[in-house]
Amino acid sequence: MQSNQTFTDADLIQGCIQGDRRMQKALYDKYAGKMYAVCLRYMGNADDAQDILQDGFIKVYKNLERFRGEGSFEGWVRRIFVNTAIEQIRKKKNDLSLTEKEESIELKSVTAIENINEKDLMKVIKELSPGYRAVFNLYVVEGYSHKEIGELLGISEGTSKSQLARARMILQEKIKR
Numbered sequence: 001m002q003s004n005q006t007f008t009d010a011d012l013i014q015g016c017i018q019g020d021r022r023m024q025k026a027l028y029d030k031y032a033g034k035m036y037a038v039c040l041r042y043m044g045n046a047d048d049a050q051d052i053l054q055d056g057f058i059k060v061y062k063n064l065e066r067f068r069g070e071g072s073f074e075g076w077v078r079r080i081f082v083n084t085a086i087e088q089i090r091k092k093k094n095d096l097s098l099t100e101k102e103e104s105i106e107l108k109s110v111t112a113i114e115n116i117n118e119k120d121l122m123k124v125i126k127e128l129s130p131g132y133r134a135v136f137n138l139y140v141v142e143g144y145s146h147k148e149i150g151e152l153l154g155i156s157e158g159t160s161k162s163q164l165a166r167a168r169m170i171l172q173e174k175i176k177r
Contacts, residue, residue, distance in 0.1 A: 009073040017064050028057060031074065035081045041137050042085035044126045052088060056081040082142060086152050089134045124174045132167035139164050 007015070007026050015023025035056060039049035059080050067076050125133060134153060138144040139160070144152070146160040153160070 013064050013067060013073070016061055024061060027060075031077055032057075034074070035077065038078060038081045039085055041122070041125070041141060042082070042089065042134060044128070044130065044133055048088070052081065052085050055088075056084045059084060082138075083152075086134060086138075089130050090154060092130055120175075121171075124171055127174065128167055128170060132163050132170065135160055135163040136167040136171075 007023065007030075012023050012027040012030070016027055032053065036049060036053050039052040039056070040046065043049045043052055056077075060077055063080070067073065125136060128136060131153075135149055138149045138152065139146070146157045146164070149155070149160040150157045155163075
């Protein structure tokens with residue numbers, strides 16, 4: 001079998017379930033780059049992102065039999081990585097407990113963020129605290145609602161809105177500099 005052969009997701013899933021190491025490597029090779037980018041967005045530094053990448057793939061391999069084929073396999077894999085990153089953020093719980101006063105901050109338009117290129121934006125997003133970065137990524141990048149973010153992170157919907165507003169304000173200030 002050639003090493004550059006392309007396998008379908010169904011082939012990869014079946015091979016991994018059967019314990020075929022070549023298929024496990026092929027699955028890793030196919031998705032590691034994309035999932036590392038997801039991990040890096042949430043964790044903000046390469047070491048933590050690498051840890052989440054490894055933990056995420058372990059979970060993917062252990063749970064492959066649970067994939068029911070509803071939706072894309074890549075989406076299912078991405079969800080595992082997002083949840084793994086969120087679990088780690090929850091453990092650290094940095095900056096996730098805002099006071100009720102901070103929850104009243106309203107969302108403001110952030111035109112500076114809209115006018116920055118993606119590379120520069122990713123750089124300043126990495127500088128956000130883990131809590132703000134998680135909420136920003138879940139809402140803006142992944143498309144979760146504030147209610148879903150609250151449930152995922154164990155915070156109120158208002159706190160999610162507040163943290164998004166704060167993250168946007170911080171980003172706007174960093175971008176203006």
